Amino acid sequence: MEEIKKEIDESKQGQTTMLDSNTEGARKVYIESYGCQMNFSDSEIVASILTKDGFNTTKNLEEADLVLVNTCSIREKAEQTVRNRLKSFQHAKKKKPEMMIGVLGCMAERLKSKFLEEEKLVDIVVGPDAYRDLPNLVQQVDEGKKAVNVILSKEETYADISPVRLLSNGVSAFISITRGCDNMCTFCVVPFTRGRERSRNPESILEEAKDLFNRGYKEVTLLGQNVDSYLWYGKEGLKKNFDTLSDEEKAESMNFAQLMEQVALISPLLRVRFSTSHPKDITDEFLHTMAKYDNICKYIHLPFQSGNSRVLEVMNRGYTREWYMERIDKIKEIMPDCSISADIIAGFCSETEEEHKETLSLMDYVRYDFSYMFKYSERPNTQAQRKLDDDVSEEDKSRRLSEIVALQRDHSFEINKNYVGSVYEVLVEKNSKRSDDELAGRTSQNTVVVFPRKDYKVGDYVKVHVHDCTGGTLLGTAVE
Ligand code: SAH
Numbered sequence: 001m002e003e004i005k006k007e008i009d010e011s012k013q014g015q016t017t018m019l020d021s022n023t024e025g026a027r028k029v030y031i032e033s034y035g036c037q038m039n040f041s042d043s044e045i046v047a048s049i050l051t052k053d054g055f056n057t058t059k060n061l062e063e064a065d066l067v068l069v070n071t072c073s074i075r076e077k078a079e080q081t082v083r084n085r086l087k088s089f090q091h092a093k094k095k096k097p098e099m100m101i102g103v104l105g106c107m108a109e110r111l112k113s114k115f116l117e118e119e120k121l122v123d124i125v126v127g128p129d130a131y132r133d134l135p136n137l138v139q140q141v142d143e144g145k146k147a148v149n150v151i152l153s154k155e156e157t158y159a160d161i162s163p164v165r166l167l168s169n170g171v172s173a174f175i176s177i178t179r180g181c182d183n184m185c186t187f188c189v190v191p192f193t194r195g196r197e198r199s200r201n202p203e204s205i206l207e208e209a210k211d212l213f214n215r216g217y218k219e220v221t222l223l224g225q226n227v228d229s230y231l232w233y234g235k236e237g238l239k240k241n242f243d244t245l246s247d248e249e250k251a252e253s254m255n256f257a258q259l260m261e262q263v264a265l266i267s268p269l270l271r272v273r274f275s276t277s278h279p280k281d282i283t284d285e286f287l288h289t290m291a292k293y294d295n296i297c298k299y300i301h302l303p304f305q306s307g308n309s310r311v312l313e314v315m316n317r318g319y320t321r322e323w324y325m326e327r328i329d330k331i332k333e334i335m336p337d338c339s340i341s342a343d344i345i346a347g348f349c350s351e352t353e354e355e356h357k358e359t360l361s362l363m364d365y366v367r368y369d370f371s372y373m374f375k376y377s378e379r380p381n382t383q384a385q386r387k388l389d390d391d392v393s394e395e396d397k398s399r400r401l402s403e404i405v406a407l408q409r410d411h412s413f414e415i416n417k418n419y420v421g422s423v424y425e426v427l428v429e430k431n432s433k434r435s436d437d438e439l440a441g442r443t444s445q446n447t448v449v450v451f452p453r454k455d456y457k458v459g460d461y462v463k464v465h466v467h468d469c470t471g472g473t474l475l476g477t478a479v480e
């Protein structure tokens with residue numbers, strides 16, 4: 001997996017979680033998370049459920065009574081990382097045989113009870129919709145059994161659970177607004193591991209965002225596999241098509257643009273971000289809402305996967321190259337200062353050299369600030385695995401990926417150079433990695449800016465004049 005990394009967007013893979021509360025004598029849980037932001041957000045829900053059940057969290061594996069790994073299945077390599085990690089737990093378990101080990105998330109859902117046979121070390125297997133059952137599953141293990149719950153739900157959104165903000169810097173936090181995915185892209189395992197798409201009750205989303213703001217947070221990111229297809233129609237449950245709603249449901253309904261507006265209205269001092277949007281669902285209404293509010297960050301992650309319409313059809317992406325380009329034109333027309341990033345897959349089944357070149361030419365057309373770029377990795381039971389040949393050689397996949405990565409590097413560098421000379425409002429998120437005398441934060445466009453601290457602190461909005469750039473980071477000085 002190749003990614004262009006930024007100082008703040010740096011992968012948090014495998015990061016552990018800790019709470020400040022520490023009840024004497026309580027059992028301790030250690031949680032490690034892999035995969036997408038949804039997994040990190042889910043780990044915060046899991047921590048909340050287990051703390052209510054009397055657990056404390058720890059970031060020290062050795063002192064844990066319960067070790068949980070929140071796993072990802074998106075590519076083979078992601079699963080391999082988790083398997084290696086589980087093996088490395090053996091050492092800790094030898095020293096402390098009563099230590100329970102549990103697997104959460106997408107790999108748990110994909111492998112179900114097979115996990116217990118394959119990885120003898122594991123005691124608990126829990127899918128993404130079954131986290132409320134964790135206290136009960138822990139009890140089963142206490143009674144000497146192995147415990148599995150991988151039931152997927154059509155309603156579960158964990159709307160009433162207030163996540164424990166584990167990884168947060170106290171400035172920005174994630175809020176899940178949808179779960180699951182109905183898109184069935186042929187390469188993708190997510191519809192199988194996360195189940196059907198459902199939208200969370202908007203009241204609970206707004207309450208969570210207001211509560212975060214009142215507690216000093218300055219930025220929320222609305223999360224889902226496909227946030228722009230958010231649709232609430234008055235009840236919990238499977239997402240429906242707007243046209244099929246009754247008059248009553250239509251009156252109560254809320255789409256993504258409307259939800260976004262409500263969140264933006266909480267306070268001009270609360271930045272709002274969202275991830276991920278799907279090109280087929282990004283509407284003009286939403287783009288106009290984005291443009292209307294300064295605190296909705298001018299940054300869209302809009303994965304395109306391939307620049308060729310035939311490949312897009314084989315991927316079942318639901319749009320063509322032309323449709324995608326038209327959406328990009330619209331974004332640039334409505335918000336000329338909006339930055340755009342993408343996910344790209346190199347070497348999908350049957351992709352020819354010419355079709356790959358169309359991916360490069362689409363990158364030239366859009367000029368992404370950055371991209372997440374991947375070699376196609378066949379996943380068990382997906383449509384592609386069942387019906388298509390993984391026929392692009394490993395060598396071609398690697399070469400195509402390196403061409404994509406090289407082009408993206410050029411684009412990122414040129415775009416960053418264009419930021420030099422202007423003033424941007426930066427929300428300070430942390431000390432810079434390079435020095436404690438410097439702070440790091442992001443612009444609305446999601447670009448990382450590092451500048452001398454002076455009297456500024458984490459959580460401040462600071463106007464910064466950018467005078468240089470290195471890699472993915474802008475360097476500047478505060479102008480106020
Ligand atoms: N829901 C998001 C993406 C979630 S997965 C969306 O549709 O935009 C994140 C990215 O992983 C995808 O955008 C895709 O680029 C990549 N990906 C998914 N399945 C893959 C596979 N089998 N091989 C390689 N990359 C894959």
Ligand code: SF4
Pocket residue numbers: 181182183184185188189190191225226278
């Ligand atoms: Fe996977 Fe496609 Fe759903 Fe994204 S939209 S999670 S790529 S099926």
Ligand code: F3S
Pocket residue numbers: 034035036037038039071072073074105106189190193194
């Ligand atoms: Fe991975 Fe599951 Fe997210 S497969 S990318 S953790 S939805």
